[in-house]
Amino acid sequence: MKILIIEDEPELAQSIAEYLQSENYLCEFAVTFSEALEKVTTYEYNCILLDLMLPGGDGMKILEELKKQDKQDGVIIISAKNALEDKIKGLHLGADDYLSKPFHLSELAARIYSVIRRRQFTNANVVQQNELQIDLLAKTVSIHNNPVILTKKEFDLLLYFIGNKNRVISKNALAEHLSGDFADMLDNYDFVYAHIKNLKKKLTEAGCDNYLKTVYGTGYKWEND
Amino acid sequence: MKILIIEDEPELAQSIAEYLQSENYLCEFAVTFSEALEKVTTYEYNCILLDLMLPGGDGMKILEELKKQDKQDGVIIISAKNALEDKIKGLHLGADDYLSKPFHLSELAARIYSVIRRRQFTNANVVQQNELQIDLLAKTVSIHNNPVILTKKEFDLLLYFIGNKNRVISKNALAEHLSGDFADMLDNYDFVYAHIKNLKKKLTEAGCDNYLKTVYGTGYKWEND
DNA sequence: TACTCTCTTCAAAATTTCTTCAGATTTGTT
DNA sequence: AACAAATCTGAAGAAATTTTGAAGAGAGTA
Numbered sequence: 345m346k347i348l349i350i351e352d353e354p355e356l357a358q359s360i361a362e363y364l365q366s367e368n369y370l371c372e373f374a375v376t377f378s379e380a381l382e383k384v385t386t387y388e389y390n391c392i393l394l395d396l397m398l399p400g401g402d403g404m405k406i407l408e409e410l411k412k413q414d415k416q417d418g419v420i421i422i423s424a425k426n427a428l429e430d431k432i433k434g435l436h437l438g439a440d441d442y443l444s445k446p447f448h449l450s451e452l453a454a455r456i457y458s459v460i461r462r463r464q465f466t467n468a469n470v471v472q473q474n475e476l477q478i479d480l481l482a483k484t485v486s487i488h489n490n491p492v493i494l495t496k497k498e499f500d501l502l503l504y505f506i507g508n509k510n511r512v513i514s515k516n517a518l519a520e521h522l523s524g525d526f527a528d529m530l531d532n533y534d535f536v537y538a539h540i541k542n543l544k545k546k547l548t549e550a551g552c553d554n555y556l557k558t559v560y561g562t563g564y565k566w567e568n569d
Numbered sequence: 570m571k572i573l574i575i576e577d578e579p580e581l582a583q584s585i586a587e588y589l590q591s592e593n594y595l596c597e598f599a600v601t602f603s604e605a606l607e608k609v610t611t612y613e614y615n616c617i618l619l620d621l622m623l624p625g626g627d628g629m630k631i632l633e634e635l636k637k638q639d640k641q642d643g644v645i646i647i648s649a650k651n652a653l654e655d656k657i658k659g660l661h662l663g664a665d666d667y668l669s670k671p672f673h674l675s676e677l678a679a680r681i682y683s684v685i686r687r688r689q690f691t692n693a694n695v696v697q698q699n700e701l702q703i704d705l706l707a708k709t710v711s712i713h714n715n716p717v718i719l720t721k722k723e724f725d726l727l728l729y730f731i732g733n734k735n736r737v738i739s740k741n742a743l744a745e746h747l748s749g750d751f752a753d754m755l756d757n758y759d760f761v762y763a764h765i766k767n768l769k770k771k772l773t774e775a776g777c778d779n780y781l782k783t784v785y786g787t788g789y790k791w792e793n794d
Numbered sequence: 795t796a797c798t799c800t801c802t803t804c805a806a807a808a809t810t811t812c813t814t815c816a817g818a819t820t821t822g823t824t
Numbered sequence: 825a826a827c828a829a830a831t832c833t834g835a836a837g838a839a840a841t842t843t844t845g846a847a848g849a850g851a852g853t854a
């Protein structure tokens with residue numbers, strides 16, 4: 345069983361490796377983004393441990409590449425950030441699991457074991473939120489088994505909100521998220537308003553309570569108890 | 570909240586500033602090393618964004634100077650270099666965070682929020698002050714689980730007071746904070762009076778003791794034992 | 795090309811918040 | 825006590841923000 349450890353902190357990488365070797369796994373390392381990308385595209389691993397905070401690039405890109413190349417490696421994201429948004433995004437991109445630092449090595453080993461075992465069977469990634477059922481792989485939303493047909497941007501928005509529930513998200517952040525631009529200030533939020541309106545409408549028409557609250561002068565918030 | 574943007578690329582500095590301004594931060598710029606050094610030693614900021622590649626000197630020197638002078642400003646390093654050593658060195662010299670170019674402005678804003686929160690309040694996103702519970706992310710205030718609905722300016726005011734509790738805040742500082750401008754001596758504080766009044770009213774009506782005391786002729790103070 | 799679906803833009807309407815104002819009240823001073 | 829200056833207050837108009845429907849632009853497909 346081969347494991348690739350993509351992690352730039354040498355001590356952490358080393359102790360993970362030692363533990364896993366004692367569990368009879370073969371370990372390899374990648375420290376930088378480019379190194380990771382090269383190994384991932386060239387070889388095949390039973391499981392990849394992916395630290396998102398990499399020097400040289402966004403770890404998510406590794407996931408995207410794996411998906412693009414239809415690779416079957418199992419992936420566990422390791423992140424210092426505990427952002428649910430990252431988790432959802434990661435799972436969305438095909439990661440199998442998500443582990444926040446710090447963690448116990450035994451916990452990691454357990455996850456690796458179950459990822460490798462589970463890889464033989466397929467299992468859909470479904471998130472249940474309030475009355476909504478969201479299939480991250482199929483990118484579909486349903487409510488009590490009735491589908492809610494969303495456009496891509498609406499689906500993205502919904503995930504973004506749910507991944508950040510009970511937090512106010514500024515219009516800026518929404519605009520950036522929807523447009524996907526880097527460091528570009530947008531001075532017009534009309535398209536944000538439009539997508540929010542449409543999303544809200546579809547959800548309420550499908551019988552979903554209104555969890556998407558306006559925070560006047562700031563942004564929006566998915567409000568949950 | 571005042572941010573100093575030490576960055577020699579005008580476009581990047583500009584879009585950062587616009588973004589942060591729309592998120593209610595006050596921004597100042599420094600373009601050269603000497604200018605940065607002067608501002609940093611003369612004024613105080615809630616957060617300093619520091620580009621390491623500066624004309625006229627090594628950005629790390631700014632960090633060293635801050636440390637030498639025992640300044641409490643939060644610092645986020647922004648760098649085109651992805652060098653792990655830079656990151657480590659920066660963190661050693663007291664930087665709070667490190668961000669590689671290119672980055673999303675919302676990511677930057679999130680880091681700034683964390684840095685300021687850690688310095689100003691706690692590590693948690695919920696601040697407990699007297700009987701008030703303030704959720705910084707949800708931007709909500711509640712008292713014994715009953716929500717107190719505040720407008721944006723009222724919420725800002727409350728945070729400002731609590732972040733400076735037991736300190737008298739001048740009307741001028743309040744006016745500046747509320748208007749979002751570096752305003753010199755305004756001759757009219759009516760809007761300050763109005764916001765204070767409304768905030769006080771909402772808090773006391775929700776059952777909060779009156780901690781917000783008038784300091785006749787000077788300003789106001791959130792008084793705590 | 796024509797068709798369809800999605801995204802963005804636009805402008806008017808609705809809503810919420812902010813500021814101003816003028817009179818009332820409080821505080822400090824003589 | 826009397827006066828002046830500072831602060832408080834409620835109301836109303838002003839300003840800013842959001843909502844909305846519709847129209848135009850763009851992307852993808854047959």
